[in-house]
Amino acid sequence: MKPILVIMAAGMGSRFGGMKQIEPVGPNGEIILDYACFDAIRAGYEKIVFVVKKENEALFREVAGDRIAQKADVYYAHQELALPEGYTLPEGRVKPLGTGHAVLSAKAYLDAPFTVTNADDYYGKEAYKVMYDYLTATPGGCAMVGYDLKNTVTENGSVSRGVCDADGEGFLCSVTEKTKIVSRPDGIVSMEEDGSELPLSPDTVVSMNFWGFSEKVVPAFQESFVEYIEKKLPTNPLKAEFYLPTAAQNLIDRGVSRVKMLQSHDAWYGVTYREDRDAVKAGLLKMHQAGLYPEKLF
Secondary structure, three states, X not given: OOOEEEEEOOOOOOOOOOOHHHOXXXXXXXXXXHHHHHHHXXXXXXXXXXXXXXXXXXXXXXXXXXXXXXXXXXXXXXXXOOOOOOOOOOOOOOOOOOHHHHHHHOHHHOOOOEEEEEOOEEOOHHHHHHHHXXXXXXXXOEEEXXXXXXXXXXXXXXXEEEEEEEOOOOEEEEEEEEEEEEEEOOEEEEEXXXXXXXXXXXXXXXXXXXXXXXXXXXXXXXXXXXXXXHHHHHHOXXXXXXXXXXXXXXXXXXXXXXXXXXXXXXXXXXXXXXXXXXXXHHHHHHHHHOOOOOOOOO
8 A cells, every 4th residue: 555645735825925835936837736746756656635725626726736647646635614523613713724634634535654745845855755665664654754943944934843852763752833933143943922932953853744644543633633622722713723743742642653753854945935935946946957856847
């Protein structure tokens, strides 16, 4: 059973100011999604599931899905504002329910080990290769690919990252979500909820939402989602999200699965803010010129 790639693409990119998942960044008009799928396919993935808003599926098919479907089996899952039977969505809630919920939105397609990534992050080819190889060689295994914090920040504003801690065997102990990390000339800091600033080492390993899971953990994800609905959602009904790192942490804490911490040394690029676009374009152009990518991906 070959691993499946799940790409989360339901967010509209509020800080970016539009649908950043389809913003052209490559020298021939490629979007970041093209690079993700190209790298994944050459790593061995043959089945790709896009998690999108239902109203955006036709647009996604037009700008990327139909093209990628020529090289892999492509499916669409819809992330909608809906809770399980017996629960009611808070009045006025319009924000998506989070990355953990995005994975559950695709559960009908998760009949094999699966990798989960963001549509608007460039991860580099190494991440797809090490994750594919791990999931293939480790039945029932779960993993994440971490990056050095210094390679994942932007000069154009704050970012959200999951700070990782691993044991001596290389398995995750914890992932702590830091929702406002800022890069300054004198260092990188996390702006804490109490107003304090926590300095972070540039070499801190962080999660960029590049995860790999056994299909057997999906029921545990569902249990974590119900816990979020009952305990977290009432505290902030309009904005509280069920994060994927939270779901992974619950797997660890409850003894459902250990999560191996893999690492990629490739450069990471992301379009969090509109001002990030030029840096991403320049970086990808250099990679094409160096022969890391062909003139045309698809």
